[in-house]
Amino acid sequence: MIVGIIGSGGREHAICSKIKESAKISKIYCIPGNAGTSKIASNVEIKIEDFKSIKNFCLENKIELLIVGPEQPLVNGIVDYFIDTKIKVFGPNKIASQLEGSKIFTKKICSKYKIPTSNFKIFENINDAKKFLSSAKFPLVIKSDGLAAGKGVYICKNIEEGITAANEIFGGKFGVAENLLVEEFLEGEEMSYFVICDGENYQFIGTAQDHKRVGEGDKGKNTGGMGCYSPSRLFNSQLAEKINSEIINPTLSAIKDLGTTYRGFLYVGLMIKDNKPYLVEFNVRMGDPECQTILPLLEDDLIEIFVNCCLGKLKNKIRLNHKKSICIVLCSKGYPDEYKKNIPILGLDTVSLKEDEYIFHAGTKLENNEILASGGRVLNFVSVSENFYNSRKDIIKLIDKLNWKNGFFRKDIGYKVIDV
Ligand code: AMP
Ligand code: GLY
Secondary structure, rough: OOOEEOOOOHHHHHHHHHHHHOHHHOOOEEEEHHHHHHOOOOEOOOOOOHHHHHHHHHOOOOOOEEEEOOOHHHOOOOOHOOOOOOOOOOOOOOOOHHHHOOHHHHHHHHHOOOEOOOOOOEEHHHHHHHHHOOOOOOOHHHHHHHEEEEEEEEOOOHHHHHHHHHHHHHOOEEOOOOOOEEEEOOOOOOEEEEEEEEOOOOOEEEEEEEEEEEEEOEEEEEEEEEEEOOOOOOOOHHHHHHHHHHHHHHHHHHHOOOOOEEEEEEEEEEHHHEEEEEEEEEEEEOOOHHHHHHHHHHHOOOHHHHHHHHHHHOOOOOEEOOOEEEEEEEEOOOOOOOOOOOOOOOOOHOOOOOOOEEEEEOEEEOEEEEEEEEEOOOEEEEEEEEHHHHHHHHHHHHHHHHHHEEOOOOOOOOOHHOOO
């Protein structure tokens, strides 16, 4: 089978590596990919928003399955754009992708279908928002409606922070804002829960917990993710049952009531309190770096899963082994603020990996046979073992061996599941 993958992050390198293991694969194209994918697939220099060129390339190169990694092309309707072709496109369509594309869309579904989530209010102008905030109890969470690359969420401790958030959102910091969402602050511990849906049925494909803050002890600015571990310590079958019946089933019914179905990964971002799940957000794709920790645990053929999903035949439970997986992200110094670009990463070939150890590239590119860091999050080091302590210890050894002077990473990833 000839397969295309859209995206250029660690998630897409992990997907590429996993499907490469399948006997069914004859060729993989990554659009645009990174230095890591270029070693195991063919990178294609097309922008991910250029649907026309992607479609032409897929048709010319006889791509049979196109896997969409990031949210933006899904929210922009790439799946719908391919509807007149025979190419299977893995991911939800434009309507279903609103679950990530519009937080207000999701909140309205939560209200209508009684899905547990924080109480909320929607404001259509700054004056009404300010009036509400002036007598509100804090902390509160203020969010822009649309995609904001993880940045449109403000946890506000007091009215001043609330007003700043409202001004920034209505001021257009995340694009033209017609409305704003104010949410009650949820106490508890977060867990990310992943399923894969075929339009009718869905199967569980793991849990993880990520560390979004740049600094150790979860301090400092928010990032795209500094590392994560899988499975989450909060997971148990009773909780899974509640997540399925109280959150996922009604959401999939809501999408059906809109006259369509959900197909693809569904990332359920949850706050767990007293073993009860509350929905924080949906994402219509795999998490990054959660994907990099979960796929190494997968015991089934990922290509078979994707194809069955596209055919509406995802019948079997997905098998994951019971090991403990950690991913640590090596970032460019300065990230998430300004950082230097095009810095060579020397000696990557000399870092030898044991079984169950992986390096997935994120912001890298290959130029004149040299690997350069082109993004803030550069390399994902993953180790799978019998316990989280060993996984993290082994990763840190690998990062120390590489000794990339322009990089930094958090040494405390997984501290909630590692005592020392
Ligand atoms: P979101 O993009 O909606 O997932 O929000 C990003 C992060 O903000 C989440 O991962 C949570 O850590 C935090 N967050 C969002 N909404 C809430 C809430 N209602 N209560 C507490 N924390 C929240
Ligand atoms: N790691 C968080 C996300 O993928 O949205």
